[in-house]
Amino acid sequence: MVNYLLDKLNLTGPQTGLTRQDFTNELLIGLTIAFTALPQAIAFSTTLAGLPPYFGIYAAIWGVLLTAVLNSSKVFLGGPNSTLSAVIGVTLLPIVPQFSTEYINYALLLVLIAGLIQAMFFIFRPLSRLFDLMSEAVINGMICGIGLFLIFKSITAFGGLPINTEIEWPLMIAWHSLLAVLEIGNLYALQIGIITLITIIFTHTIKPLKNWSILLGIIAGTFYSQHISTVYGIENILIEQTANLSVVGMVLPSIPTLSQESMPDIIAIIPGAITIALLGLMQTVAATRRINQITSQHTTNTESIAADSLTNCSLSFLSALPSCASFNRMSVMHSMHAKTRIVPITSAVFLLAFVLFFPELIAIIPVPAMAAVIIIVGVRMIKWSEIRQHFSSKSEGFIFSAAFLSVPVFGLFGAVVFGSLLALLHFNWRKLHPEITVENDVIKIQGSLYYGSLPYVQSKVNEAIKKNTSAITIDLRNASYDDAEAERWLNEIQTKGASKVVGSTQMLSAFMPQSLNNERRRELLDNARFFPLNEGESSTLLADGDNDCIRVISGTVKIQRNDGFTQELKPEKTRGCPCSFRHKGDSLIVHAEEASLICQLDQDEVDFLVSWQELSRSLGRQDSEIERRMDKIQKSLLLRSLPMETLQEAVSRMQSISVKSGEVIIRQWDEGDSFYVIDNGEAEVWREEFQGDEAEMVVAISAGESFGEDALLTGSSRNATIKMITDGILLKLNKKDFNELLSSSIFHEQEPAIIKAMIENGYKLLDVRYEEEAYESQIPNSTLIPLFDLRRRLDELVPTDRYVVYCRSGKRSTVGAMLLSQRGIEAISLKGGILGWPYETVSPIQ
Amino acid sequence: MRQSTTTQLVSGGITILLLAGLYLLAVFKHEERQEQRENEVKLTSGCQQKLDDYGLKADRVYQSKYRLRRTGAANIHTGYSPEDVRAIQRGCNIVDDLLGQDTDDRLKRWNSDRFVRGTHTSCDQCHQGIGDKQNADGDRLVGSIGLAASWVNSDTYDRVTGLLLPFEMRQMQCFINSSNGYKPNINNDLLRDITAYSRFLAAALNLKIQHRYPEQGVTEVTITDTQRSGDDYIRGGEIYREKCSVCHGRNGHGTVVNDRVIFPAVAGPNAFNLQSRNYFGTSDTILPGFICHNMPLGQEGSLQPQECRDIAYYIGTLPRAAGDKAGPLAALWQQLMMAVIPALISAFENEDMVDG
Structure with missing residues (x-):
């Protein structure tokens, strides 16, 4: 029945598979979220926005519900937000007296205008790219500044004093508020506030109560306030309480009204509306980005923006505060392993029920306790670990401080404008100034080359041309350009003869496998060496490895090997891979017949990258998370030596866990039960010589590296302690899976001798190399389907046949074999590829 | 895990100590204020003269010496308690000497200099004659911004903004604009004492609530x-x-x-x-x-x-x-x-x- 309902609502995404137990868990998370949101919602609306408490509660009900329905993300959570509420208060207090009907009307209008401004970002999509430019440093800086702002803002309410000022920006005003609290504050209010704070801090350290700490704090504060009002009498303690909610029903329809008279005021609140719209979207987009990172789903920014704008427009008709993503509650959801959108919906329903049946409980909450909640919310917005990270890089530290200081200096609206400008400036500055290094007559350009950065690049290049009498070489291997102006300039300086250009994209495509994407090409280029030669010039090249080969990109060269072999090479001739070297240490003399450019690269590296890319492609679109992880673990040496299909299986079985800075992941001498890859963050390896010795730091490891395999492979205890030095995310593979995958990897690959026997027993041969490679030599009776084409042409194979898949070195073929077995075709890969094939080969050309 | 719990406990402990310190400091400051409220007030020479002239003393009834002298008959008002008298005296001191130049103890002016940026402004620079400017004959002058006349006409709608403007809120504007400073909190004794003094002046001069007097506000020159x-x-x-x-x-x-x-x-x-x-x-x-x-x-x-x-x-x-x-x-x-x-x-x- 439950499952039927879930399918019907399609709330759980494509794979339902939700058990009854899961469902109960989801309900429990919903309840937790509801009661985390309740005190915050009331505090935001009364203390920050200056509105009746039901505004916050309706935002926590209808805002959450609407975003849950409109946003397809499974763990997205909307609802009232501290910052947005503070903007309402800051905007309206100087314009209309609080508690008046105009105040409420203007608040609704503010929400509506903000929603409409957000809709603009949805309608004009390019505008929404602004949020992609908001680097973490800008957003975190502003969030920290706003956290501080919230703390200062709630000081007066914390001391039981009336809110005194509508001017938000000078820090001195916060200082005066603090002094006022000390000198003339209500001591009973201070007691209530402090009790609430201490309860929250204390319960937060106890794990099972962690998510309930704010609610418990409010309860403690309320109990104490009730206690002292019975002892001393409410007329003596003079504690303000939250307004009565008993009139509130399920919905309180409201219409934001516009009138001729109110036009000047409405114009005056527009900056506030822009602030709400931008701050809301910034947080939503940042949250969406983070969700996409930690879960395997993908929600686009546009979708989140549309959901937010629609929600906010509707909320202005439902007497509610504006809504945006809530980081705090979302992290609660994530830590409790919420899976579906049932969570926000349950939380909304729970809250609705609570408000309908127990409104009198909300009415006795004292205002100082609310202020304490805001202080806690503000403090939690300032995360020291993140701040420390930003200050590890100088420029990021600067951006962070600027964004942070903009809040106390310019106020909320000023900070939003300043933050956006800062983000744009930072982005453009970096784009306009590609990194340029000049070494003698070689200029290396790193970054993007387009009309914007061209003046800067040109000035540097011209400087170098002036300095050098000979022609200079411009190295574009780490530069990207697809701009017509840049291309014209490159052509121009080449025809002038003043310089040569290395690494432009057209040239790359000349000698690189077509199916490689740009990223892989770049990687390949990092490992390749280029030699520009003038006409008549000669150069001696030395092989670094067994598989080095030479390709000619332009011009004609004559090569002479040390064993006397000579050959004339032209670009078209080197498209396959004639390995011009034989062994490591071989040397070649290259003589240029005309001006030419040649490149030396490791053929194995090409093999590896081709199969890597194919594997990533075979994962398909839905598994973007796995693809991302695969890219991450490329650095891990252990995994890289595994056959490709095993690797993919391993990655999909990995579990992502988030860890805190300082957490010990594995302890030396313990028994090993899992293997880890660092997805994100940094760790240190500490080792003791003997058990009980003082540990020494051995090495620091970072994202992409793995640890913990030794104990699993050898079955002995852990040989080191791994401690995180930053917060991060680890991918964890347990012992069972690890062993299973390692052993299974043997099955799909066989030695040439066994393969030979298999072929004689009726196995068909499938060659998955490029055509050019196959022209050189092939095992007799092979079918040729290049790996990049294999999936499309799988139908050409006979499903009942059994296949031996081979390639050059045995890397691509494991992927090929995997693709076949996915289609139910039995396939085995030839270990070592054709390079290790001692038997007969033919050359199809002849 | 254990390590992070300890750090959490330590930081929690420090926070609790800080909060306790804050509370104790607040209690201390409150007691200091309370003591100040009960202390005898040492008047500035101007205030001494003015308040003596008006016959301010703690009594069951109050009769204005000024009025008696001017008209030969004095109205009988409800008298002032010693507490009220001290408030009026403090208020007079503040109006006469906002920056506390005549006293060493800043608390005697409720730290009022803290709300002024700069080193010059005092109330009686505009509200001359300690808020009650008279000529040699004892006549109140037109457009002299008398505090008493302002008080009887306060709590009405502000002419510029159209908002209801209580007397204390109007004082805020003096603080933030005329003295380019900060707002005291509306619960601050500073404002209450100034109000008490203004109200006393109204009683001494026998001004009637909601009446307009020539010395109220600035008589504008258009x-x-x-x-x-x-x-x-x-x-x-x-x-x-x-x-x-x-x-x-x-x-x-x-x-x-x-x-x-x-x-x-x-x-x-x-x-x-x-x-x-x-x-x-x-x-x-x-x-x-x-x-x-x-x-x-x-x-x-x-x-x-x-x-x-x-x-x-x-x-x-x-x-x-x-x-x-x-x-x-x-x-x-x-x-x-x-x-x-x-x-x-x-x-x-x-x-x-x-x-x-």
């Missing part, structure tokens, strides 16, 4: 009061240098002798700010009115309306603080102007003198 030859700050500058600069200084920076403000600044960092209604750009009738009715001291009423307007216009052109509402950029700009303009002016004036 353009219709003049020959309509147009306002001119160059003319104003000339008159200023001739008649005002003796006391207020060439740049309008006032006269300070031995750290005591003898004549307050009318421009520069110690004067009222751009948000103030004294600023000619905010209101072009209020400062002219004040000048015409209250300046120069001892020769009040000697200036023609047009002269008052010209002087006010000229004062308005002198650089001054921007006020918090104008935002940080305006504040920065005004700081720059205050640094540059006086230097420029003095440079050119010296040149003129050499030429002459």
Whole structure:
């Protein structure tokens, strides 16, 4: 029945598979979220926005519900937000007296205008790219500044004093508020506030109560306030309480009204509306980005923006505060392993029920306790670990401080404008100034080359041309350009003869496998060496490895090997891979017949990258998370030596866990039960010589590296302690899976001798190399389907046949074999590829 | 895991200690204030004279000596408790000496100097005669911004904003604009004492609630009061240098002798700010009115309306603080102007003198 309902609502995404137990868990998370949101919602609306408490509660009900329905993300959570509420208060207090009907009307209008401004970002999509430019440093800086702002803002309410000022920006005003609290504050209010704070801090350290700490704090504060009002009498303690909610029903329809008279005021609140719209979207987009990172789903920014704008427009008709993503509650959801959108919906329903049946409980909450909640919310917005990270890089530290200081200096609206400008400036500055290094007559350009950065690049290049009498070489291997102006300039300086250009994209495509994407090409280029030669010039090249080969990109060269072999090479001739070297240490003399450019690269590296890319492609679109992880673990040496299909299986079985800075992941001498890859963050390896010795730091490891395999492979205890030095995310593979995958990897690959026997027993041969490679030599009776084409042409194979898949070195073929077995075709890969094939080969050309 | 729990406990402990410290500090400050409320008040010489003249003492009934002397009959008002008397006395002290120049103990003025930016402003510079300006015959003067007359007419709608403006809120505007400072909290004793003093003055002068008296507010000088030859700050500058600069200084920076403000600044960092209604750009009738009715001291009423307007216009052109509402950029700009303009002016004036 439950499952039927879930399918019907399609709330759980494509794979339902939700058990009854899961469902109960989801309900429990919903309840937790509801009661985390309740005190915050009331505090935001009364203390920050200056509105009746039901505004916050309706935002926590209808805002959450609407975003849950409109946003397809499974763990997205909307609802009232501290910052947005503070903007309402800051905007309206100087314009209309609080508690008046105009105040409420203007608040609704503010929400509506903000929603409409957000809709603009949805309608004009390019505008929404602004949020992609908001680097973490800008957003975190502003969030920290706003956290501080919230703390200062709630000081007066914390001391039981009336809110005194509508001017938000000078820090001195916060200082005066603090002094006022000390000198003339209500001591009973201070007691209530402090009790609430201490309860929250204390319960937060106890794990099972962690998510309930704010609610418990409010309860403690309320109990104490009730206690002292019975002892001393409410007329003596003079504690303000939250307004009565008993009139509130399920919905309180409201219409934001516009009138001729109110036009000047409405114009005056527009900056506030822009602030709400931008701050809301910034947080939503940042949250969406983070969700996409930690879960395997993908929600686009546009979708989140549309959901937010629609929600906010509707909320202005439902007497509610504006809504945006809530980081705090979302992290609660994530830590409790919420899976579906049932969570926000349950939380909304729970809250609705609570408000309908127990409104009198909300009415006795004292205002100082609310202020304490805001202080806690503000403090939690300032995360020291993140701040420390930003200050590890100088420029990021600067951006962070600027964004942070903009809040106390310019106020909320000023900070939003300043933050956006800062983000744009930072982005453009970096784009306009590609990194340029000049070494003698070689200029290396790193970054993007387009009309914007061209003046800067040109000035540097011209400087170098002036300095050098000979022609200079411009190295574009780490530069990207697809701009017509840049291309014209490159052509121009080449025809002038003043310089040569290395690494432009057209040239790359000349000698690189077509199916490689740009990223892989770049990687390949990092490992390749280029030699520009003038006409008549000669150069001696030395092989670094067994598989080095030479390709000619332009011009004609004559090569002479040390064993006397000579050959004339032209670009078209080197498209396959004639390995011009034989062994490591071989040397070649290259003589240029005309001006030419040649490149030396490791053929194995090409093999590896081709199969890597194919594997990533075979994962398909839905598994973007796995693809991302695969890219991450490329650095891990252990995994890289595994056959490709095993690797993919391993990655999909990995579990992502988030860890805190300082957490010990594995302890030396313990028994090993899992293997880890660092997805994100940094760790240190500490080792003791003997058990009980003082540990020494051995090495620091970072994202992409793995640890913990030794104990699993050898079955002995852990040989080191791994401690995180930053917060991060680890991918964890347990012992069972690890062993299973390692052993299974043997099955799909066989030695040439066994393969030979298999072929004689009726196995068909499938060659998955490029055509050019196959022209050189092939095992007799092979079918040729290049790996990049294999999936499309799988139908050409006979499903009942059994296949031996081979390639050059045995890397691509494991992927090929995997693709076949996915289609139910039995396939085995030839270990070592054709390079290790001692038997007969033919050359199809002849 | 254990490690992070310990750090959490330690930081939690520190926070709790801090909060406890904060609370204890608050209790200490409250007790200090309470003690101050119960202390005998040492009056400034001006207040001593004024309050004695009005016959303020703790009693069951109150009869105004001033009124008795003026009309031969005194109204009988409800008397003041010792507590009330102290509040009125403190209020008088604050109005007479906001910056506490006559006392060593800042708490005796409720730390009122903290709410003033700059070192010049005091209430009685505008609200002259400690908020109750009289001539030698004891007549209250037209447009002298008497506090008593303001109090009986307070809690009405503000003429400019149209909002209901309680007396304490109006005092806030004095603090943030006229003295370019900060708002005291509305619960602060500072405001209550000033209100108590103003209210006492109303009783002493026998003013009736909601009645309008000639000394209430500034009697404005509008353009219709003049020959309509147009306002001119160059003319104003000339008159200023001739008649005002003796006391207020060439740049309008006032006269300070031995750290005591003898004549307050009318421009520069110690004067009222751009948000103030004294600023000619905010209101072009209020400062002219004040000048015409209250300046120069001892020769009040000697200036023609047009002269008052010209002087006010000229004062308005002198650089001054921007006020918090104008935002940080305006504040920065005004700081720059205050640094540059006086230097420029003095440079050119010296040149003129050499030429002459």
